[in-house]
Amino acid sequence: MKKIPMRKCVACQEMKPKRELLRIVRTPEKDVVIDLKGKKSGRGAYICYGSECLQKAKKRKSLDRALEVVISDEVYEQLQSEIEGYREK
Template sequence: MAKQKKIPMRMCLGCQEMKPKKELIRVVRTPEGEVLIDKTGKKAGRGAYICPSLSCFEKAKKGKKFEKALNHPVSPEIIEKLQQELTESEQS
Protein backbone atom coordinates (compact mmCIF):
# COMPACT_ATOMS: atom_id res chain seq x y z
CA MET A 1 0.00 0.00 0.00
CA ALA A 2 1.83 3.03 -1.25
CA LYS A 3 -1.09 5.35 -0.89
CA GLN A 4 -1.48 7.21 2.36
CA LYS A 5 -4.80 7.18 4.04
CA LYS A 6 -6.66 10.41 3.65
CA ILE A 7 -7.47 12.22 6.86
CA PRO A 8 -11.17 12.91 7.00
CA MET A 9 -11.78 16.62 7.26
CA ARG A 10 -14.86 18.38 8.57
CA MET A 11 -15.92 21.96 8.90
CA CYS A 12 -16.29 23.60 12.27
CA LEU A 13 -19.65 25.31 12.69
CA GLY A 14 -18.03 28.19 14.53
CA CYS A 15 -14.93 29.28 12.62
CA GLN A 16 -15.93 27.50 9.37
CA GLU A 17 -12.46 26.02 9.06
CA MET A 18 -11.78 22.56 7.77
CA LYS A 19 -10.10 20.43 10.41
CA PRO A 20 -9.30 16.77 10.90
CA LYS A 21 -12.44 15.05 12.12
CA LYS A 22 -10.59 13.72 15.16
CA GLU A 23 -9.90 17.20 16.47
CA LEU A 24 -13.53 18.19 16.40
CA ILE A 25 -16.48 17.40 18.59
CA ARG A 26 -19.32 15.64 16.83
CA VAL A 27 -22.91 16.50 17.53
CA VAL A 28 -25.38 14.07 16.06
CA ARG A 29 -29.07 13.99 15.41
CA THR A 30 -30.12 10.38 15.75
CA PRO A 31 -32.78 8.77 13.56
CA GLU A 32 -35.02 9.03 16.65
CA GLY A 33 -34.70 12.80 16.58
CA GLU A 34 -32.45 13.18 19.59
CA VAL A 35 -29.54 15.58 19.53
CA LEU A 36 -26.50 14.22 21.32
CA ILE A 37 -22.83 14.81 21.75
CA ASP A 38 -21.22 11.88 20.05
CA LYS A 39 -17.92 11.14 21.70
CA THR A 40 -17.29 7.96 19.76
CA GLY A 41 -17.99 9.63 16.43
CA LYS A 42 -19.77 6.49 15.33
CA LYS A 43 -23.39 7.08 16.09
CA ALA A 44 -25.82 6.88 13.23
CA GLY A 45 -27.47 10.06 12.19
CA ARG A 46 -26.78 13.47 10.81
CA GLY A 47 -23.63 14.96 12.27
CA ALA A 48 -22.25 18.42 12.80
CA TYR A 49 -18.79 19.30 13.96
CA ILE A 50 -17.25 21.97 16.13
CA CYS A 51 -13.79 22.76 17.53
CA PRO A 52 -13.35 22.08 21.23
CA SER A 53 -13.24 25.80 21.76
CA LEU A 54 -15.69 28.09 23.50
CA SER A 55 -15.23 30.89 20.99
CA CYS A 56 -16.27 28.60 18.15
CA PHE A 57 -19.14 27.38 20.26
CA GLU A 58 -20.36 30.91 20.92
CA LYS A 59 -20.28 31.70 17.23
CA ALA A 60 -22.19 28.57 16.36
CA LYS A 61 -24.71 29.21 19.10
CA LYS A 62 -25.30 32.81 18.06
CA GLY A 63 -25.80 31.89 14.44
CA LYS A 64 -28.06 28.94 15.29
CA LYS A 65 -25.61 26.84 13.37
CA PHE A 66 -26.42 23.63 15.19
CA GLU A 67 -30.07 23.87 14.24
CA LYS A 68 -29.19 24.63 10.64
CA ALA A 69 -26.58 21.92 10.32
CA LEU A 70 -28.73 19.27 11.92
CA ASN A 71 -31.94 20.56 10.43
CA HIS A 72 -33.53 20.07 13.82
CA PRO A 73 -34.22 22.21 16.88
CA VAL A 74 -31.55 21.90 19.55
CA SER A 75 -32.78 22.29 23.10
CA PRO A 76 -31.12 24.69 25.53
CA GLU A 77 -30.20 21.66 27.67
CA ILE A 78 -28.16 20.19 24.85
CA ILE A 79 -26.51 23.54 24.20
CA GLU A 80 -25.67 23.80 27.88
CA LYS A 81 -24.28 20.29 28.01
CA LEU A 82 -22.13 20.95 24.99
CA GLN A 83 -20.88 24.15 26.49
CA GLN A 84 -19.99 22.34 29.69
CA GLU A 85 -18.02 19.69 27.88
CA LEU A 86 -16.19 22.33 25.90
CA THR A 87 -15.31 24.22 29.04
CA GLU A 88 -13.95 21.02 30.53
CA SER A 89 -11.89 20.20 27.48
CA GLU A 90 -10.49 23.72 27.37
CA GLN A 91 -9.34 23.42 30.95
CA SER A 92 -7.58 20.10 30.51
Protein backbone atom coordinates in the same frame (compact mmCIF):
# COMPACT_ATOMS: atom_id res chain seq x y z
CA MET B 1 0.84 7.65 4.57
CA LYS B 2 -2.68 7.34 5.89
CA LYS B 3 -5.27 9.92 4.81
CA ILE B 4 -6.62 12.11 7.62
CA PRO B 5 -10.38 12.76 7.32
CA MET B 6 -11.20 16.49 7.38
CA ARG B 7 -14.44 18.10 8.55
CA LYS B 8 -15.73 21.68 8.66
CA CYS B 9 -16.72 23.48 11.86
CA VAL B 10 -20.29 24.80 11.50
CA ALA B 11 -19.37 28.01 13.36
CA CYS B 12 -16.01 29.21 11.99
CA GLN B 13 -16.17 27.25 8.70
CA GLU B 14 -12.55 26.03 9.11
CA MET B 15 -11.55 22.61 7.80
CA LYS B 16 -9.82 20.60 10.53
CA PRO B 17 -8.95 16.95 11.16
CA LYS B 18 -12.01 15.03 12.33
CA ARG B 19 -10.34 14.13 15.65
CA GLU B 20 -9.92 17.82 16.57
CA LEU B 21 -13.67 18.54 16.36
CA LEU B 22 -16.65 17.70 18.55
CA ARG B 23 -19.46 15.81 16.78
CA ILE B 24 -23.11 16.51 17.52
CA VAL B 25 -25.67 14.03 16.15
CA ARG B 26 -29.38 14.14 15.45
CA THR B 27 -30.45 10.55 15.88
CA PRO B 28 -33.18 8.92 13.75
CA GLU B 29 -35.50 9.47 16.77
CA LYS B 30 -34.87 13.27 16.44
CA ASP B 31 -32.82 13.45 19.67
CA VAL B 32 -29.69 15.63 19.69
CA VAL B 33 -26.70 14.06 21.45
CA ILE B 34 -22.95 14.60 21.71
CA ASP B 35 -20.98 11.87 19.96
CA LEU B 36 -17.55 11.57 21.56
CA LYS B 37 -16.55 8.44 19.63
CA GLY B 38 -17.75 9.69 16.23
CA LYS B 39 -19.59 6.45 15.48
CA LYS B 40 -23.27 7.09 16.28
CA SER B 41 -25.72 6.84 13.44
CA GLY B 42 -27.66 9.88 12.37
CA ARG B 43 -27.06 13.32 10.88
CA GLY B 44 -23.87 14.83 12.28
CA ALA B 45 -22.38 18.29 12.58
CA TYR B 46 -18.95 19.29 13.84
CA ILE B 47 -17.79 22.17 16.03
CA CYS B 48 -14.38 23.24 17.32
CA TYR B 49 -13.40 22.71 20.96
CA GLY B 50 -13.65 26.45 21.66
CA SER B 51 -16.19 28.54 23.55
CA GLU B 52 -16.00 31.19 20.84
CA CYS B 53 -17.18 28.75 18.18
CA LEU B 54 -19.96 27.47 20.42
CA GLN B 55 -21.23 31.00 21.11
CA LYS B 56 -21.03 31.84 17.41
CA ALA B 57 -22.96 28.67 16.49
CA LYS B 58 -25.63 29.44 19.10
CA LYS B 59 -26.01 33.06 17.96
CA ARG B 60 -26.19 32.18 14.25
CA LYS B 61 -28.19 28.97 14.85
CA SER B 62 -25.62 27.08 12.75
CA LEU B 63 -26.18 23.78 14.56
CA ASP B 64 -29.95 24.12 14.19
CA ARG B 65 -29.59 24.47 10.42
CA ALA B 66 -26.96 21.74 10.07
CA LEU B 67 -28.99 19.20 12.03
CA GLU B 68 -32.36 20.44 10.73
CA VAL B 69 -33.84 20.58 14.24
CA VAL B 70 -34.14 23.18 17.04
CA ILE B 71 -31.34 22.76 19.58
CA SER B 72 -32.38 23.17 23.23
CA ASP B 73 -30.46 25.22 25.79
CA GLU B 74 -29.79 21.98 27.68
CA VAL B 75 -27.77 20.63 24.72
CA TYR B 76 -25.79 23.90 24.54
CA GLU B 77 -25.02 23.56 28.27
CA GLN B 78 -23.79 19.98 27.72
CA LEU B 79 -21.62 21.19 24.85
CA GLN B 80 -20.18 23.98 27.02
CA SER B 81 -19.29 21.57 29.83
CA GLU B 82 -17.74 19.14 27.32
CA ILE B 83 -15.60 21.93 25.83
CA GLU B 84 -14.49 23.06 29.30
CA GLY B 85 -13.62 19.45 30.17
CA TYR B 86 -11.59 19.11 26.99
CA ARG B 87 -9.56 22.22 27.82
CA GLU B 88 -8.63 20.79 31.22
CA LYS B 89 -7.10 17.66 29.69
